[in-house]
Amino acid sequence: MQIVIQPDAQAVARYGAAAIIRQIRQHPASVLGLATGATPILLYQQLITAYQHGEVSFQAVKTFNLDEYIGLAATHPQSYRYFMQHHLFNHIDIQPENTAVPEGDAADPLLACEQYEQKIMAAGGIDIQLLGIGRNGHIGFNEPSSGLRSRTRIKTLTQQTIADNARFFAPGEYQPHLSITMGIGTILDARKVLLLATGKAKAKALKAMVEGPLSASCPASALQLHQQATVVLDEEAASDLEQLAFYRHIEQENAALLRRLNRD
Ligand SMILES: N[C@@H]1[C@@H](O)[C@H](O)[C@@H](COP(=O)(O)O)O[C@@H]1O
Numbered sequence: 001m002q003i004v005i006q007p008d009a010q011a012v013a014r015y016g017a018a019a020i021i022r023q024i025r026q027h028p029a030s031v032l033g034l035a036t037g038a039t040p041i042l043l044y045q046q047l048i049t050a051y052q053h054g055e056v057s058f059q060a061v062k063t064f065n066l067d068e069y070i071g072l073a074a075t076h077p078q079s080y081r082y083f084m085q086h087h088l089f090n091h092i093d094i095q096p097e098n099t100a101v102p103e104g105d106a107a108d109p110l111l112a113c114e115q116y117e118q119k120i121m122a123a124g125g126i127d128i129q130l131l132g133i134g135r136n137g138h139i140g141f142n143e144p145s146s147g148l149r150s151r152t153r154i155k156t157l158t159q160q161t162i163a164d165n166a167r168f169f170a171p172g173e174y175q176p177h178l179s180i181t182m183g184i185g186t187i188l189d190a191r192k193v194l195l196l197a198t199g200k201a202k203a204k205a206l207k208a209m210v211e212g213p214l215s216a217s218c219p220a221s222a223l224q225l226h227q228q229a230t231v232v233l234d235e236e237a238a239s240d241l242e243q244l245a246f247y248r249h250i251e252q253e254n255a256a257l258l259r260r261l262n263r264d
Pocket residue numbers: 035036037038039040066067131132133134135139140141161165
């Protein structure tokens with residue numbers, strides 16, 4: 001894993017957005033895996049600004065979102081389809097038919113899971129998968145105990161995840177406890193993975209993911225198996241890492257090498 005430490009959340013978003021824009025410029029018909037939650041919002045704002053400035057076009061891009069709640073209509077303000085339309089899709093030139101989010105309101109959610117996997121394969125797989133991370137180390141809605149080679153399926157949310165996401169629901173409003181999520185195997189199949197995390201609340205999960213054992217008790221630790229995973233953190237999210245100095249040194253060596261190769 002490449003560990004990139006940035007001074008603050010805005011810099012994390014800038015770094016992530018630049019990686020996605022670079023991907024699209026190199027391959028205009030890129031297939032992007034996208035995430036929801038508070039962390040990617042700043043990155044999506046960077047993508048919108050780049051599009052508005054004519055620096056990138058999403059005309060030929062396809063997207064697949066990691067997950068969706070079961071039991072919310074796509075028009076519900078807390079559905080992840082609504083989130084993506086509001087925070088990104090409504091503001092860029094992506095073709096609506098090229099944006100896919102798991103069908104949380106499908107009559108047969110089990111069939112919807114199978115169809116989602118087939119749709120990703122039909123698109124040629126995911127070029128770069130954007131991820132956040134839950135405080136308990138979940139990625140997507142792959143909660144602790146998730147199989148490390150799992151596929152898109154229905155998952156029950158932990159009480160902590162429900163509590164962490166309660167901030168998005170009105171008091172007393174129905175809050176889903178089931179989700180459809182890409183599996184860890186689905187995520188690991190992406191050609192590149194880009195995980196963003198900010199804030200002290202994520203420091204424990206990041207330490208387990210980066211420096212802990214490969215374990216289903218920390219689903220994000222599966223990224224230790226990925227051939228091209230980049231983890232972009234602010235100082236707070238990185239604050240529990242023991243090898244901080246080494247990660248910073250690696251990044252300095254990487255930058256020097258790229259300069260020597262004239263590729264920065
Ligand atoms: N299903 C989403 C995850 O994909 C996301 O990474 C996590 C952390 O979200 P935040 O970035 O708001 O901390 O929340 C939810 O559980």
